[in-house]
Amino acid sequence: MTPDTRRRFLDNPRVLTLAAVLLVGVLAGLFWLSGQTVNIAPQQLSAVLLYTLLPVNLVLLLALVFVLARNLLKLWVEQRQARPFARFRAKLVGALLAMTILPAVLVLVSGSEILRSSADRWFSQPVTEVLTGAKEIASRYYRDQLDQMMLRARKLARVVPAPTIAAGDETGVTPAMKEELSTLSASVIEIYRQPTPGSVPAAVVLVTAAETPSLPIDRVRASGDVLAARTVETRTDQTARDVVLAGGLLLRAATPVLDADGRAVGAVVVSKYIDGELESAAARTEANYEQYIGLRSQKVPILASYLTIFLTSTLLTLIAATWLGLYLAKRITRPVQQLAEGARAIGAGHLEVRLEAETSDELGSLVEAFNMMAAELQMNRAKLEQSRQDLEQKNIEVDERRRYIETILERVATGVISLDAAGRISTMNGAAERLLGIEASSLGKPAQDVFAREDLRALAPLLEAVGRPGERGFVQEVTLTREGREINLATAGTVMAGGAGTVEGAVLVLDDVTPLIRAQRVAAWRDVARRLAHEIKNPLTPIQLSAERMRRHFSGAAPQTQALVGECTDAIITEVEALKGLVDEFAQFARMRGPRMVPTDVNQLIEDTLSLYAGVLQRGTLRIERQLATELPAVRLDAEQIRQVVINLVDNALEALGGPDAGPRPSGEQPMIIVLTMHDARNSLVRLVVSDNGPGVPAADRDKLFMPYYSTKGRGSGLGLAIVRRIIVEHGGGIEVSEAQPAGTTFTVELPAA
Amino acid sequence: MTHRRVAAVVACVVSAVAVLAAAADVKVTPVVNKGNVFASFNASEHWTANLREQLQTGQLVTFDYQAELHRPSTFWPDAVLARTSIAAAAKFDTLIGGYTVTRQRDGRVVRAERVSQDNEVRDWLTIVDQIQFEPESPLKVNNEYYVYVRLVITPRRDVSLFAFLPGGGHDGSGRADFTFILR
Numbered sequence: 001m002t003p004d005t006r007r008r009f010l011d012n013p014r015v016l017t018l019a020a021v022l023l024v025g026v027l028a029g030l031f032w033l034s035g036q037t038v039n040i041a042p043q044q045l046s047a048v049l050l051y052t053l054l055p056v057n058l059v060l061l062l063a064l065v066f067v068l069a070r071n072l073l074k075l076w077v078e079q080r081q082a083r084p085f086a087r088f089r090a091k092l093v094g095a096l097l098a099m100t101i102l103p104a105v106l107v108l109v110s111g112s113e114i115l116r117s118s119a120d121r122w123f124s125q126p127v128t129e130v131l132t133g134a135k136e137i138a139s140r141y142y143r144d145q146l147d148q149m150m151l152r153a154r155k156l157a158r159v160v161p162a163p164t165i166a167a168g169d170e171t172g173v174t175p176a177m178k179e180e181l182s183t184l185s186a187s188v189i190e191i192y193r194q195p196t197p198g199s200v201p202a203a204v205v206l207v208t209a210a211e212t213p214s215l216p217i218d219r220v221r222a223s224g225d226v227l228a229a230r231t232v233e234t235r236t237d238q239t240a241r242d243v244v245l246a247g248g249l250l251l252r253a254a255t256p257v258l259d260a261d262g263r264a265v266g267a268v269v270v271s272k273y274i275d276g277e278l279e280s281a282a283a284r285t286e287a288n289y290e291q292y293i294g295l296r297s298q299k300v301p302i303l304a305s306y307l308t309i310f311l312t313s314t315l316l317t318l319i320a321a322t323w324l325g326l327y328l329a330k331r332i333t334r335p336v337q338q339l340a341e342g343a344r345a346i347g348a349g350h351l352e353v354r355l356e357a358e359t360s361d362e363l364g365s366l367v368e369a370f371n372m373m374a375a376e377l378q379m380n381r382a383k384l385e386q387s388r389q390d391l392e393q394k395n396i397e398v399d400e401r402r403r404y405i406e407t408i409l410e411r412v413a414t415g416v417i418s419l420d421a422a423g424r425i426s427t428m429n430g431a432a433e434r435l436l437g438i439e440a441s442s443l444g445k446p447a448q449d450v451f452a453r454e455d456l457r458a459l460a461p462l463l464e465a466v467g468r469p470g471e472r473g474f475v476q477e478v479t480l481t482r483e484g485r486e487i488n489l490a491t492a493g494t495v496m497a498g499g500a501g502t503v504e505g506a507v508l509v510l511d512d513v514t515p516l517i518r519a520q521r522v523a524a525w526r527d528v529a530r531r532l533a534h535e536i537k538n539p540l541t542p543i544q545l546s547a548e549r550m551r552r553h554f555s556g557a558a559p560q561t562q563a564l565v566g567e568c569t570d571a572i573i574t575e576v577e578a579l580k581g582l583v584d585e586f587a588q589f590a591r592m593r594g595p596r597m598v599p600t601d602v603n604q605l606i607e608d609t610l611s612l613y614a615g616v617l618q619r620g621t622l623r624i625e626r627q628l629a630t631e632l633p634a635v636r637l638d639a640e641q642i643r644q645v646v647i648n649l650v651d652n653a654l655e656a657l658g659g660p661d662a663g664p665r666p667s668g669e670q671p672m673i674i675v676l677t678m679h680d681a682r683n684s685l686v687r688l689v690v691s692d693n694g695p696g697v698p699a700a701d702r703d704k705l706f707m708p709y710y711s712t713k714g715r716g717s718g719l720g721l722a723i724v725r726r727i728i729v730e731h732g733g734g735i736e737v738s739e740a741q742p743a744g745t746t747f748t749v750e751l752p753a754a
Numbered sequence: 755m756t757h758r759r760v761a762a763v764v765a766c767v768v769s770a771v772a773v774l775a776a777a778a779d780v781k782v783t784p785v786v787n788k789g790n791v792f793a794s795f796n797a798s799e800h801w802t803a804n805l806r807e808q809l810q811t812g813q814l815v816t817f818d819y820q821a822e823l824h825r826p827s828t829f830w831p832d833a834v835l836a837r838t839s840i841a842a843a844a845k846f847d848t849l850i851g852g853y854t855v856t857r858q859r860d861g862r863v864v865r866a867e868r869v870s871q872d873n874e875v876r877d878w879l880t881i882v883d884q885i886q887f888e889p890e891s892p893l894k895v896n897n898e899y900y901v902y903v904r905l906v907i908t909p910r911r912d913v914s915l916f917a918f919l920p921g922g923g924h925d926g927s928g929r930a931d932f933t934f935i936l937r
Contacts (some may be wrong), residue, residue, distance in 0.1 A: 135848060140850045230868065239850050240868065251850065286812070286849050293811035296907055 006081075007272035023320050027313055034309045053308040060315035061410045064322060071326050082427075085340055089333040096325030101350075103320060108314040112307055123296045135289035138282035142251060142274075144237045149187070149253035149270040152180055156189065157257045158266045165193045165257050165734065166265035170208040177210050186214050186273040188250065192228035193257075195268035204228045215273055216248075224269035231267040247276030276751065335363040341368055341426065351378035357516075415510035417446050418496075422501055435489065435510050437482050447508075455482040455543045466493035466506035477513070486703045488514040511731035515734060521707065522726055527583075529586035537583040540576045575693050585719055592723065595638030595730050602635050602642075602677055602686055603628040609646045610675060613654075620661040620671075624650070633753045635686050641727045648724050649747050650675070650688040654743065656694035667743070669693055682752045685733075691746040702737045773935075780819075780928030785884070787934055789892065793901045795819055795840075800907060800926055806872065812848040816841055817879045818906040820924075822888040823887040825899055826931075831901045835889040835899070842879045855879075893934045900931040 033049070040049065075093060078086035156176060164172035177189050180255060188211040192204035204225055231238040231254040240252045250271040255265040267579050274282070295302065338355050345353040357364040406429075409416050415432030417425060424446050433439060436459075442450045451459045458478040465474030474493040479486050490511040498504045547569040554565035610624055618623060650673060654660060657671040663673055674691045697705060706725040707718075728735045733751040740746040781796040797817060809815050819840040824832040841858040855878045856866040869875060893899060905926040 115774065139849045143851070146850055236870070239852060241847070241850055282849060290812035294813045294909065295919060297811065297813060299809055302912055 019320075020434050023316060026316060030309055030313050030316075031483050032229075034306065036394070037305065049305045049308070053305075053312050055307060057315060060319060064315060064319050067319065067322055074497070083332055083337070085337045089329060090339070092333060093326060093329045096329055097322060099586035100325050102316040103319065104314055108311065111310055111314075114304055115303060115310065119299055123292075123299055123643050127292070128296070131285075131289045134285045135278070138285045142241070142282065145251050145272050146253050148250060149272050150237055150239070150255060151269040152184065152189070153253050153255040153268040156180055156191070157255050160191065160257065160268070162257050162259040162265050165191060165207055166259065168193055168205070168207050173208055174210070177208065181210050181212055184212055184270075184272070186216065186275075187212050188215065188224075188269075188271040188273070190224045190228070190271070191257075191266060192225060192232070192269065194232050194264065194355070200548050205416075216275070216285045223250070224252050224254065224271060227252050228267035230254075231269075232264040233628055235262075235264045244273070244278075245280075249274050249279045267549070274313075281659055307354055318548065331359075332363075335359070335367055338504075339366065342370055342374070342411065343393070344376055346377060351381055387459055393604065396684050413486045414513060415427040415508075415512075417447070417508040417510070418505060419466070419508070420505045423463070425450060426505065431512075432508075432510055434489065435512055436480075455480055457738070462493050462508060463492050464493050466508070470493045472497070473493055487512060488517045493702070515729060516704065518725065519729060520731075523724070526590045530590040533583045533587040533590060536579060537587070540579050544576040547576070576680075592726065595641050595727065597636040597638050597731065599634040600637050600639050600642075601632070602688065603632055604636070605637075605639055605642060606646060606675055606677065606688070609643045610650070611658075612647070613650065618661045620659075621664060622654070622657055622660055622662050622671040622673070624673045624675060627674060629677045629679055632677055632679050632686060636750060636754045637731055638727075640732070645727050645749065646688070646690070649721050649749075652720065652747075653690060653692035653694065654744070657692055658694075665693060667745075678752075679753070685750045686753050688748075688749040688751065689746060691744060693740060693744040696745050697737065699739070702739075705737055774935075779926040780903050782821075782897075782901050782903050782928040782930035784930050784932045786932070786936070788936060791823060791836075791887045791889070791893065791899070791901075791934075792884045793821055793823075793887065793903070793930070794884055795821070795903050795928065796880060797905050797926055797928075798876065798880040800905065801880050802852050803854040805907070809844060809846050809853070809875065810848075812846050813909060814843055814845045815879065816908045818908065819882055820904040820906070821885060821887070822902045823889060823899060824902055825897070832900075835891070835893070838885060838887065838889040840882050840885060842882070844875045844879055858883075874918045895934055895936050897934050898931060899934055900929055902929045903927060 067379060075086065075090045079090060123749070145310065156173075159176045159180075160173045173191050177191065181187065181189050188209065190209040191207040194209050195205050196203065206225065227238050229242045233258045233681055235258070238258075240254075242250045242252060244250060244434040251272055252269055252271045254267050254269040257268060258389060271400045275555075281518050335355075336605070337359060342353050343357050351374055353374055355367045357367040357371075409429040410431075413431050415435045416427075416429045416667045418434050420426045425443050428438070429439065436456055436463045438450055438456075439452075447463055451457070451463060458480055462476055462478070465471055465476070472495050475495075476491050478488060478489050478491055481487075492509040492511075494507045494509070495503055496505045496507060551566055551569035554562050556562075557565065591704045606626070606628065610626065613624060653673045657665075657673070662671045674689070676689045676691075678687045678689070679685075680687060706721045725735050728749055728751070731751055733749060737751070738746045738748065761876040778801045779797070781798075783794045785792040785794070797819075800817070805815065819842075819918050821838050825835055827850065839860055842855070842860075844853050844855045844859070846853050852868055852870045852922050853875045854866070855875060857864050857878070867878075869878065880897050887901075904924040905928075907925045910925075
């Protein structure tokens, strides 16, 4: 049987009712039994009842001890294990047990004492004395009668000769017998003889018998033979009392008749009739006395029997009350304990826990409320879990979006800087770091401090604008000079306003518009060049033709005139030719075709281009060093135009170093041009660097190097680097010039990798 | 059976004398005669002043002997081959004196007498002579047997808390082992 099945079995009202009825039945049976004890002989009372109930009591006692010990042990274990409500249950059980055991034990003790004192009263000294006295009176009367009978019998035995009796001579004994009988009333005298003296058992025969006329009953002839035989056999006086069927009794006294040798030859039996009334009174007295004495001698067993019945009832009541007390304690504490355990389970997160309402009372309502609470908690937790999953999903999405935006921000060429409400830099993308030349370590620092650097002071108005109250946005184009070159930035500041209108920070957007401005300048110069080519070249031919005509016209003039004209026209024609060449370069710059880009190995292109200088550089000390990166990706480019770029850059370096025959540098170093390539995988760029250790370009002139018609050489059209930049720009790349270390100039060309 | 005959029988089967149980308050003497087993009991230790006093009050005093013939067993409970009961009772006539004594064998009254002397009553109650056992199957020669006698005296004047236990319900007992030898 499982604990649940047992619990349900014990909680079944029918079982409880049956047990109660059974208990009441047993108690009623014991009550009936105690009532029947008056009809049971004392010996039977102790022999049967006592010894039957003793083991029953022992079993009940053991059961009680077992029930108590088991439950107390369970309570102790529960307390040691700090089970919920263990102390409460222990107190409840203790109170209920005290309420049941103490009264029961009190009733048992007091009841036992009452029984004992009652028994003492039953067998009190006065009662004993009365009954003993009555018996003694009856006994004394009987014994007096017997003594008188015995005296008569002895008298006759002396008077009558033994040989006469032995001979059975009736006539010889009759006179003495009748004489003696005349002094008696209601009496019988019988004389017996033993035919065979000395026989065992003795056998006697009646010699003669006589009775008084006043004897109210018919004489029972020879009825004293048994007594006579015993008297003869024992040769001693014997007494007896024989009940007469008609009522009353005969008190008999017998004495032996001895011969001269002392042998019993017969016996004289004298009987006295006691009437029925007297005999009945004596018999009742005797019976009452013997019953009383018997009961008194059985006092202890009888008392023990009643106490056993009482103990049985008490033990049954005690067991029932104890069990009921423990049961009630369980019924009370079990739902509470279940609630506590359920609360613990729910506290531990087991919201699926439900309790079974065992009753429909307040505790049952409490259990139902608990179950409703658990159900609500479970439902809410399910919702919460769903919300958490949704939130987690949202977070994942937001995180992905944030990473996506960060990636975009990191990849875009536009610099983005976010400031918090205190003006500290919160975030900054790579483009901003690159454009402003600041490092990631600036994060968290005040923007005012970071932008206080000399080359970044142009951004101060932007910071001031986003910090002004009420300002929502600010757009400004600033030019920064960093590392000797100008950077044109289109900046925009946007204030991030909170829900309550509070300023939560600002976002600064820095767009490098330097290439755009340069392109705009190049376009402007191309337009100028085209106009110049158009406006200048057209008149040059008539000028040249006119000069030649003048020279032909004055070919016949005086030699002095002819010489003067010839000198002038030659000068005009030479300058016109020079102007034509200049205009042609302009025209070429203006009409330069777009690149035809195909994937090309840049290293191979450089090797091919630099091989052109092999013969030129053999004479001097100048040397071109190649530092070409391995595993350089292919680049989509117009090989012819990039070759022109490389040649232009190398030519400029050669010229800066003093030409192919240049001697050592003033510092003693060997003049050297370094051409290197590298792959910027992060930005997907291929860099081509041409560096020399020449005198370098002043920082103020570096940005002007790529402007058309600007030359530091004092000759040429000044379009070389402008064309180089245009080629590079049309390839989608960029070119920068910087100072080489320790001296010289470095041109860095960036081309997007294929 | 007279005392002389009993003595003769005992003399004939002296080799089958039983070993009397030690420390028994009922002395048991088994006797084998011509293949029959007899036993005599003596419970004179139970004749006490209290008992005599109880008798004098007119109560019927009974010495109930339960005699059993056993075959001992090492591993199993001893087998009971035969059993018989003897009830000796005495009642004092409180009116005229003297005792009425009776004896029953297996519930049947076999003797009833009237005696006047205390020693007669004592012997009547405490001595049982030559009770024959009648086992269903004959005893085996040279085997060990024993006679066990339980005595219950009624009425009881005290209470034994262990009367319901085996051996706890009687007032006295005795045992005598013997070897069954047939001559």
